Amino acid sequence: QVQLVESGGGLVQAGGSLRLSCTTSGRTFSIYHMGWFRQAPGKEREFVAAISLSATNTYYADSVTGRFTISRDNAENTLYLQMNSLKPEDTAVYYCAADINYGSNLYLQRTYDYWGQGTQVTVSS
DSSP, X not given: OOEEXXXXXXXXXXTOOEEEEEEEESSOGGGSEEEEEEEOTTSXXXXXXXXXXXXXXXXXXXXXXXXXXXXXXXXXXEEEEEEXXXXXXXXXXXXXXXXXXXXXXXXXXXXXXXXXXXXXXXXXX
């Protein structure tokens, strides 16, 4: 079992920044890939970013490339998402997810085995 807990969400003005954290427990964090997804009201959950277990590779949705940065601290069992230049369309519940079976496509929700409960990010215009 893997437990994931997101934090760091909140209300911010457009152009501002937030850093989300996802703390993990239950298994060795460094042996699985991690991802961030988000779900806006009335929309399906979508991919935001992902990072390989060693942080060698990172992946981003086109909509956040150049503004968001995913990182991880394996010593602290924590995943991060630094979000800069936030826009109202970034408003959503953000979820972290863990892939413990080394799925081939980190862009897909079905690749991930465990999910956090989500943290709300609201960007005002």
